[in-house]
Amino acid sequence: MESLSITEFSPSAPSPISSSSSPDEETDRDIVAKDIEQDVEPQGKVLLHIFNNRHLRLKDNTALYQAMAQNPDKFYAVYIFDGFDSKPVAPVRWQFLIDCLEDLKEQLNGFGLELYCFRGETIDVLATLVQAWKVKLLSINMDPDVNFTFFNEKIVKMCTINAVQLYNDMDSHRLLYLPPKYKSAIPMSKFRVLLAEAITAKQNNLESEAKIQDITPPLNPEQLSDLGNKPRLDSPLPSEIPKLNALFTEEEIAKLNFIFQGGERRTEDYLNEYREARLRDVSGDEDASPIAAKAMGISPHLRFGCITPRHLFNFLVKTIKDANYSRIKINKVLAGIMARDFALQVSQLQTIPERIISLNKICLPIPWDKNNNEIVEKLTDAQTGFPFFDAAITQLKTEGYVINEVSEALATFVTNSLLWVSWEEGQNFFSQHLICFDLAMSTHSWLEASGSTMVTGRQKSYQDPLLFVSKKLDPNGEYIKRYLPKFINFPIEFIHKPGNASLEAQQAANCVIDIDYPKPLFEYECRNGICCKRLRVFMEVVDSAAKATKLPHVIENCSGKFP
Ligand SMILES: Cc1cc2nc3c(=O)[nH]c(=O)nc-3n(C[C@H](O)[C@H](O)[C@H](O)COP(=O)(O)OP(=O)(O)OC[C@H]3O[C@@H](n4cnc5c(N)ncnc54)[C@H](O)[C@@H]3O)c2cc1C
Structure with missing residues (x-):
């Protein structure tokens, strides 16, 4: 099965999250069956939001915002460790993910809510939860990459079968919102023109064909606190967020330097520092090495969706504009975000001859050395x-x-x-x-x-x-x-x-x-x-x-x- 990008994570040591159940233990399906037997009280409008590795934040979370607008009676926030053992991943990446999850959990706890973590195949876990919690609304920011099409279709199908209303936003991991006519095919040259026009339009409050979307309004804290006060059903097979020392040996961890800290609130704290570093880089001597000027980047924060590119874009454009920097300098600071958007957009294009697809069926077959x-x-x-x-x-x-x-x-x-x-x-x-x-x-x-x-x-x-x-x-x-x-x-x-x-x-x-x-x-x-x-x-x-x-x-x- 194609699965969420969380398949990229796996421990090099045994995981603390118990995955398999002995024949005597209750399985998630047993628990669901029991719940159904007990004829649980109607739960009202139950909302389940799935956080995935591209969207680990509460702010500017379009799918969650739209689902919250339906005034749910109960709210369950869920993260699923999917494909946990499939591929070795370095501890620094793991730690960044753990930071992000802990930050989300703390934020939710502040409203009396919980972040429920599970382990298993996303679709199976979701199907179980939807039934156990009598979910009626499901929100998710699906991945638009072509590799996720199959997975996304499964979620839609699961929702249809269970009469669940789906709130999905596929656009917030990228900057540019393309009109539907370009969604499946757009030449690269046209993409670049549209992006440049959209940036100018956004900077000057003008209209443009493709758009950089506005930031989604914040969630209502009173609504969240209110939901936090509601009694909730027990969670089937809940899991903890793992600690790094349960996944890796002390020796492995000791070699590392954790310069990046994940989590939505840390990203927010880091924004000013990042902007100053970028301005130093573009303002400095042309011959100076970018290594010292750049110091730290923002790509991990963007990658895990602690911040959306449009949020970052707005922050940079506003603060740099206020300081009266030239257009050339602003564009230099934004160049990375533009390059990122281009790469992500390319991965979704399927119907033009000059395409690259992200699993790379098409590239020049340079005969690299083998047996090396x-x-x-x-x-x-x-x-x-x-x-x-x-x-x-x-x-x-x-x-x-x-x-x-x-x-x-x-x-x-x-x-x-x-x-x-x-x-x-x-x-x-x-x-x-x-x-x-x-x-x-x-x-x-x-x-x-x-x-x-x-x-x-x-x-x-x-x-x-x-x-x-x-x-x-x-x-x-x-x-x-x-x-x-x-x-x-x-x-x-x-x-x-x-x-x-x-x-x-x-x-x-x-x-x-x-x-x-x-x-x-x-x-x-x-x-x-x-x-x-x-x-x-x-x-x-x-x-x-x-x-x-x-x-x-x-x-x-x-x-x-x-x-
Ligand atoms: C061989 C190779 C592999 C790369 N693999 C990845 C990857 O897996 N994931 C990833 O996020 N980036 C990748 N990049 C792009 C880039 O190197 C990193 O995003 C970079 O380290 C960003 O640093 P920064 O945050 O300081 O960027 P900044 O210059 O501050 O730019 C802001 C953001 O724009 C994006 N960006 C910057 N430069 C590029 C670029 N050339 N192409 C695409 N996006 C860019 C990043 O998301 C970055 O955070 C790769 C580049 C190369 C050459």
Whole structure:
């Protein structure tokens, strides 16, 4: 079954939430059956809201707001750990989710309400709850990604069968609200024009074809408190929000640096800091490294829906406008949110030839090296012998985050510029460690950085990532020293290519190559040259195939000749 994105979470150690029941234990179905037997009193209008991993907030929650407008008599807030054991996920991501759930629980408790957590397949759990609690209204912010279509249809069907009124909002995870005529197909160029028009219109209170929606009004606290005072039915098989130390060993946790704290209220507190960091970044010296200026991002908060992109957009536009910043600067600050929306929108388009779909059936079939487990292992162990990229891997593994420029450089290094490892391998690693991992955005970004798509151009394909990081991102080696402390005393002029330092200098710095730090996997210039040539040859084949057919993706099976 396709399931909610919570399938991405799973512990590496046994979970504290008991999942299986022995033959003697009551199952959820037994409990439902008992309730029905007992002929429970009519419950009035019962509302169940499902929080999922894209919408862990109370504010600007359109589906919940609309359902609350029906004046329910009882309210149950639910979160379901679905596919709990399906895939290993790093503790920093887990902790972010736990923070978000605890924050929601605390907020609800403040109204006398509860956040009920369950474990199991979402549809099964929901069907059980709908019957046990006699639910009449169900609200959810469904995921519009094509991969969720099947799952969403099941929810609709379940509601129909049980005569439940469904309140669903599919648009609040993105910024741009497209008119229905564009919903299934829109060329990328048109999307960009519509987005730019919508942003200008929103900034100046004008009309536009596609829209950035207004923020949904806040929930009524009196209504919530009133619902909190109502008696409720017991919850079948309730679960606790797990603690990290029940999911991972102390040793695993000790290696980490939890720089991000999840939760709607923490996101709110963090907004000013985020805006200041962005303004520093766009106002600073053109040549300054974005690593120091950006410090921390907002992508984990957006990913888990602690804030909607339109809320963030409004906050940034208003505060920056009040401070009279130029249009160019405002657009620079907003560039990330625009790129995000484009990637998410692309993942929903199904009917145009130049599309990418998020599970990537269509991309340029660059013949990446196979049987390269040793290289992949060295990469994921941060042992490539290229300090900047090993530092980036270390940051990802310990903090679950790297800024976009570092992601891009790393993705290029992994794929078309040096290691010639497939982008899927890289994505797999990101999926475990990046707190903000999102299949659609990740696929889009990996395709682009590896030169595997023609949809957004190939300008980044022929790169020299080491030159870029040593000149632009980390000229003084500060990033390397932060994440690889063994380089703390290394001479700066050699820090990006430490093997070039004399043995005496290496010894003086207590970091001898091939003893304290590995030799590079490849001789950089030579390998980079080979990779660039491979890519150029491949692209020539693609170009001639594209010219012949006028449809770039038709070259799916072409095979280039490689040096
Ligand atoms: C190979 C690769 C994989 C990536 N995988 C993911 C992913 O799984 N999930 C994810 O959220 N982002 C992904 N990104 C985009 C981006 O790197 C991260 O969102 C970034 O770390 C955001 O940092 P920030 O919050 O400081 O961004 P800001 O610059 O402050 O931008 C604000 C928001 O816009 C979005 N954004 C910023 N840059 C981009 C971009 N280039 N493309 C799309 N959206 C962007 C993010 O949601 C971000 O939080 C990936 C980028 C690359 C190159």
